Amino acid sequence: MKQRVSALLRAQFERDVVLEKPKDRSFGHYATPIAFSLAKELRKSPMAIADELAAVFGEHAMFSSVEATKGYINFRLSESFLGEYADWALKNPDEFGRADREEKILLEFVSANPTGPLHIGHARGAVYGDTLLRLGRRLGYDITAEYYVNDAGNQIDLLGLSLQLEGQHSVLNMEVEWPEKYYRGEYMTVLAEEALSVFGSDILTNPDRQKELALWAKDRVMELIVSDLAEANIHFDTFVSEASLYDDWERVMKKLGEGVYEAEGKLWLRSSEKGDEKDRVVVREDGRPTYLAGDIVYHNRKFEQGFDHYINIWGADHHGYIARVKAAVDFLGYDPDRLEILLSQMVSLLKDGEPYKMSKRAGNVILMSDIVEEIGADALRFIFASKKSDTALEFDVEVLKKQDNSNPVYYINYAHARIQTILSKSALSREQIMAAELKDLSADADALLFEALLLPEVIEDAFASRQVQKLPDYLKSLAARLHKFYYDVRILGTEEEAKLLKLFMMVGLSLRTGLSLMGITAKDRMTADEK
RNA sequence: GCGUCCGUAGCUCAGCUGGAUAGAGCAUCGGUUUCCGGUACCGACGGUCGGGGGUUCGAAUCCCUCCGGACGUGCCA
Numbered sequence: 140m141k142q143r144v145s146a147l148l149r150a151q152f153e154r155d156v157v158l159e160k161p162k163d164r165s166f167g168h169y170a171t172p173i174a175f176s177l178a179k180e181l182r183k184s185p186m187a188i189a190d191e192l193a194a195v196f197g198e199h200a201m202f203s204s205v206e207a208t209k210g211y212i213n214f215r216l217s218e219s220f221l222g223e224y225a226d227w228a229l230k231n232p233d234e235f236g237r238a239d240r241e242e243k244i245l246l247e248f249v250s251a252n253p254t255g256p257l258h259i260g261h262a263r264g265a266v267y268g269d270t271l272l273r274l275g276r277r278l279g280y281d282i283t284a285e286y287y288v289n290d291a292g293n294q295i296d297l298l299g300l301s302l303q304l305e306g307q308h309s310v311l312n313m314e315v316e317w318p319e320k321y322y323r324g325e326y327m328t329v330l331a332e333e334a335l336s337v338f339g340s341d342i343l344t345n346p347d348r349q350k351e352l353a354l355w356a357k358d359r360v361m362e363l364i365v366s367d368l369a370e371a372n373i374h375f376d377t378f379v380s381e382a383s384l385y386d387d388w389e390r391v392m393k394k395l396g397e398g399v400y401e402a403e404g405k406l407w408l409r410s411s412e413k414g415d416e417k418d419r420v421v422v423r424e425d426g427r428p429t430y431l432a433g434d435i436v437y438h439n440r441k442f443e444q445g446f447d448h449y450i451n452i453w454g455a456d457h458h459g460y461i462a463r464v465k466a467a468v469d470f471l472g473y474d475p476d477r478l479e480i481l482l483s484q485m486v487s488l489l490k491d492g493e494p495y496k497m498s499k500r501a502g503n504v505i506l507m508s509d510i511v512e513e514i515g516a517d518a519l520r521f522i523f524a525s526k527k528s529d530t531a532l533e534f535d536v537e538v539l540k541k542q543d544n545s546n547p548v549y550y551i552n553y554a555h556a557r558i559q560t561i562l563s564k565s566a567l568s569r570e571q572i573m574a575a576e577l578k579d580l581s582a583d584a585d586a587l588l589f590e591a592l593l594l595p596e597v598i599e600d601a602f603a604s605r606q607v608q609k610l611p612d613y614l615k616s617l618a619a620r621l622h623k624f625y626y627d628v629r630i631l632g633t634e635e636e637a638k639l640l641k642l643f644m645m646v647g648l649s650l651r652t653g654l655s656l657m658g659i660t661a662k663d664r665m666t667a668d669e670k
Numbered sequence: 671g672c673g674u675c676c677g678u679a680g681c682u683c684a685g686c687u688g689g690a691u692a693g694a695g696c697a698u699c700g701g702u703u704u705c706c707g708g709u710a711c712c713g714a715c716g717g718u719c720g721g722g723g724g725u726u727c728g729a730a731u732c733c734c735u736c737c738g739g740a741c742g743u744g745c746c747a
Contacts, residue, residue, distance in 0.1 A: 172689050420745040430747055458674055459742045561706050626711045
């Protein structure tokens with residue numbers, strides 16, 4: 140809708156026009172303050188300009204009125220326009236909010252190390268990425284979801300060592316000396332027992348078999364991670380192994396050309412020339428490549444696959460890494476602007492209003508699977524998608540367990556369930572309802588219809604700005620409008636029954652579609668909490 | 671020190687391509703239909719938009735500066 144109006148104004152004024160939704164809906168559906176910016180060049184008062192411009196649109200079919208008020212031009216869409224749009228959406232629910240973008244995008248997210256199950260911090264990036272993925276696909280983008288598996292380096296060695304020690308300690312009841320850093324947690328005990336039954340006790344005690352154990356363990360951990368993600372309705376198309384990339388290093392290094400140089404017996408990336416603070420080591424004195432080398436090969440691989448655009452979602456603690464990766468992409472001969480790096484900020488947890496500190500050392504890590512078990516995947520997804528990804532998030536586990544207004548998932552589901560219930564209680568058939576015309580609506584009904592039809596522009600906006608929280612915000616406000624309308628207006632048994640039920644079907648469609656884009660299935664009925 | 675992000679109601683946060691009276695949920699207090707599910711709705715209370723300066727017809731929004739906070743500043747990943 141907004142695009143239609145916007146395009147019309149652009150054609151009329153031959154310039155881009157700021158179009159906004161008035162805070163006070165009694166003004167109309169859309170408004171523009173363009174008269175203020177024209178005032179100076181035309182040397183007339185904004186009011187006079189607005190009056191003249193509004194008159195131009197007086198008879199347009201899309202609008203029922205176009206009025207100038209205090210310098211603003213307010214547009215009210217006609218009922219026939221809104222009604223026809225809703226009619227089309229209800230008949231083509233899968234097309235509603237869809238677009239036909241053709242860009243191919245590679246979206247990399249989560250990419251947590253395969254050394255342990257996902258914790259609450261990973262969950263945020265996972266939800267953010269998956270929501271962006273769903274929004275983008277709805278808009279027609281061809282998006283591949285990729286997980287980069289860091290299955291090389293010290294951490295894998297440490298995984299093997301930790302698992303042997305864990306096995307010796309808790310499975311074989313041996314005395315062990317714990318190093319300063321090692322992986323621990325319930326999953327390690329489980330893995331140690333499993334390793335014992337698969338390989339026998341030698342694998343837990345023989346230092347020469349640490350590597351073998353580590354390689355087996357990281358595959359098992361990846362299975363854990365994949366299942367954690369699946370529980371939250373998140374699925375990846377491709378997994379790329381870091382270890383498998385180093386074979387390609389020689390070739391990619393040559394491709395970097397002048398981008399690398401040798402000094403002090405090491406190989407350096409000339410990243411300071413491309414905006415990084417300093418040059419970075421890519422191969423150490425002993426010939427072992429650094430993590431950055433792996434990332435360079437990985438990004439070269441991405442670009443050689445010929446996507447139009449690349450999006451990486453990283454934890455905010457990696458932001459210092461952006462400049463060097465972009466520098467490498469540049470040296471490889473690709474446009475670094477095609478690589479977009481989004482940061483997902485830290486999550487802090489409250490329990491009963493008190494900060495809950497999570498530390499690996501103390502072994503009280505909050506796992507993603509714990510939260511899913513406690514509050515459900517829907518609530519987890521909703522709350523993590525509800526906040527701008529680039530600001531720190533604080534949330535209270537207890538609040539999410541409540542089933543009232545303070546829990547937005549219940550609030551929205553309840554709105555959807557109310558719609559389904561009233562539809563099933565009505566004596567009217569679906570055909571009778573669809574045959575009704577959405578006209579002569581009250582101001583509140585008109586506002587509700589307009590709000591329901593906003594979903595497509597919310598999807599566009601949320602994806603384009605990478606601010607997925609705009610979708611849950613919209614769903615909350617649509618649900619609120621529905622609840623209020625439901626409370627105020629009697630529907631069943633009135634002369635307006637068919638018309639209002641059609642309006643409700645439209646609201647239901649938007650709620651359902653919006654929730655599905657968040658990986659949440661709308662509920663048709665609410666069930667009381669089991670005690 | 672430098673870099674990135676952030677500072678809006680008691681709490682958690684929207685709003686930030688500059689535009690009409692700064693919004694919501696929670697919390698607190700009060701209220702609601704001969705009712706289609708009260709898991710809802712309405713109202714009250716509550717704000718120097720961190721401080722100061724600047725640009726503008728107009729600033730929570732843009733610029734400068736100061737204060738406060740988070741994160742980063744490995745040849746770990």
